[in-house]
Amino acid sequence: MVQQVKRYTRSRYGNFLLTVLLLVAGAFTTLPMLYSIMTSFKPIDELMIFPPRFFVQRPVITNYTELPILLSNLWVPFSRYAFNSLSISILTTILHVLVASMAAFVFAKTPLKGRKLIFTIIQFSLLYNAFTLVIPQYILFAKLGVINTYMAYILPFIPSALGVFLMKQYMDDNIPDSLIEASRIDGAGFFTTFWRIILPIVKPAWLTLSLFMFRDLWSLPQTGMIFNEELKTLPNVMSQIVYGGIARAGNVMAATVLMMIPPILVYLLAQANIIQTMSSAGIKE
Amino acid sequence: MTNAATPSVTAAGTSPVPAGSGERRKRHGQRHEQLTLLLMVAPFLVPFALVTILPMLSSVVLSLFSYDMLSMPSFQGLDNYLRMFLFDNVFLIAMKNTLVLAAITGPVGFFLAYILAWLINEYSPLKRSLLSFLFYSPALAGNVYFIWQILFSGDSYGFINGFLLQIGLIAEPIQWFRDQRYSLLIVMVVQLWLSMGITFLANIAGLQSINPVYYEAGAIDGIRNRWQELWYITLPSMKGILLFGAVMQIQATFSISYVATVLTGFPSVNYTTHTIVTHLIDVGTVRYEMGYASAISVMLFVVMAFIRVLVGKLINMTGR
Known part of the structure; x- marks a missing residue:
């Protein structure tokens, strides 16, 4: 870590101004988060109080304990939604990381013809995400018979341009060409080199890709490509509870707080690696 | 995969095989190498083409048609x-x-x-x-x-x-x-x-x-x-x-x-x-x-x- 020293380009007036800005922005981002946690512990009479209070007075856990009862009324059992969310998120994340790392390795470190052109296209396609492409994808997926299957969730995410982009930039900055040459002289093919040597040393990058992918899939909103209730995921259950209005606000927030735990855990585990990876994320033109 | 490294030895002239054949084997090795690399990018590139490139291209074409997914598309110009x-x-x-x-x-x-x-x-x-x-x-x-x-x-x-x-x-x-x-x-x-x-x-x-x-x-x-x-x-x-x-x-x-x-x-x-x-x-x-x-x-x-x-x-x- 580079030691931050007090530099003489800093004025006290500027320090004050920027601290105020930091506090305002901090309040803007964290207060709603805090309010959602507060709300999840409020008993119903505190939810229906006027004027509403920010802090919870007599915290209860009924909002959490009521969830199973509330969820038992669902048409499709809750466990099915949870299974869908978990399996889709984990499976797709693993597939994406493998596929993206292998492709990134080829783009970064091998003599494949046309790799520069392909990578330029990938880099440009960062502009477009699954939401902006939804209609053309819908038509194509209908033709492929993918609509209303798990593939409709998985397929758009496996070839995420962001993953390949981040991984390739990271490899550019962190893997010396001599390493590849040494492995090749030892008689290893490109695939063996990738699998035995490269994959273990790009761990920070694949942790980063995993976080972004897992987060996106875990909170993936309802898509127009799934109609079958049995194939839907946890965010759908959330929106069903939300329609209960303020009286259900405590339950909604309890569910929200529970839902945010997995991505937060993944982030906390991978934090240092993510920062290390993101420092290579620049687009070179 | 390992034979990708051998052609350079052959091409050095120590082997009795005529020069032209060494060249051919070298080229063969390179082709083999390109194929390996293509196979390595394919798991990404094929789905990428399917979910990003093809949809973009097809939407350019389809934008000139009237199409309800049931009847045949009919050309509408702009x-x-x-x-x-x-x-x-x-x-x-x-x-x-x-x-x-x-x-x-x-x-x-x-x-x-x-x-x-x-x-x-x-x-x-x-x-x-x-x-x-x-x-x-x-x-x-x-x-x-x-x-x-x-x-x-x-x-x-x-x-x-x-x-x-x-x-x-x-x-x-x-x-x-x-x-x-x-x-x-x-x-x-x-x-x-x-x-x-x-x-x-x-x-x-x-x-x-x-x-x-x-x-x-x-x-x-x-x-x-x-x-x-x-x-x-x-x-x-x-x-x-x-x-x-x-x-x-x-x-x-x-x-x-x-x-x-x-x-x-x-x-x-x-x-x-x-x-x-x-x-x-x-x-x-x-x-x-x-x-x-x-x-x-x-x-x-x-x-x-x-x-x-x-x-x-x-x-x-x-x-x-």
Whole structure:
């Protein structure tokens, strides 16, 4: 870590101004988060109080304990939604990381013809995400018979341009060409080199890709490509509870707080690696 | 795979095989190598072509047709494009909303993500990770934007209404999500709140990787305050990260739809928060007018690409 020293380009007036800005922005981002946690512990009479209070007075856990009862009324059992969310998120994340790392390795470190052109296209396609492409994808997926299957969730995410982009930039900055040459002289093919040597040393990058992918899939909103209730995921259950209005606000927030735990855990585990990876994320033109 | 290394030995002339054959084997080895590499990118490239390239190309073609997915497409020329601007008032509203959202939340979110990262960068590593976690948490937590529905709830139990009623600023609760004066504004606020995402993380990382030697050299060269330092040293040293952040920001703001729909309903009152992507979904998956939906997609691609190029030029101007 580079030691931050007090530099003489800093004025006290500027320090004050920027601290105020930091506090305002901090309040803007964290207060709603805090309010959602507060709300999840409020008993119903505190939810229906006027004027509403920010802090919870007599915290209860009924909002959490009521969830199973509330969820038992669902048409499709809750466990099915949870299974869908978990399996889709984990499976797709693993597939994406493998596929993206292998492709990134080829783009970064091998003599494949046309790799520069392909990578330029990938880099440009960062502009477009699954939401902006939804209609053309819908038509194509209908033709492929993918609509209303798990593939409709998985397929758009496996070839995420962001993953390949981040991984390739990271490899550019962190893997010396001599390493590849040494492995090749030892008689290893490109695939063996990738699998035995490269994959273990790009761990920070694949942790980063995993976080972004897992987060996106875990909170993936309802898509127009799934109609079958049995194939839907946890965010759908959330929106069903939300329609209960303020009286259900405590339950909604309890569910929200529970839902945010997995991505937060993944982030906390991978934090240092993510920062290390993101420092290579620049687009070179 | 291992025979890729052998041709060079053969070609050195030690073997009795005629020279021409060595060349051929070398070429064969290279072809084999290219094939291996192609096989390695295929698991990415094939689905990538399927979900990104093909849809984009096919939407360009389909935008010239009328197509409902049941009957054969019929050629319409540029009619779909004319319809957008001449006969579809909702499209014009959606375009306006999207541009307003992008023009405000895009740059504001981008600068906020930069300034916060820049401020945090001055703190000790521990404080820095704690603060970055706090700022990143809304984007991390996924569906937590439901909280805004409770904060801005239309009855007097909503936190904002309760607060405003209490201090006497309003006489009766405001239907925030149904009121045309406020709903787009609230969507912007929520979008900004969610925008401390990947751009923010990239900025933190980019700032940390700048070599402090540059700052020392800058101080000797006569840089007097932090603003000059920011403009002449920090920003130009991380142009790539800035462009990456800008691309992510453009991508996020132009695809706003779901959050707006969850908060303000579909369709929103008088289409106040109807965006291009909302309109796409409406025309495509509700009305099955695929040709027209494709034309709207193409329009969206063009607008986004144009803004991407413009922003790239702007970022190149830092430090001058």
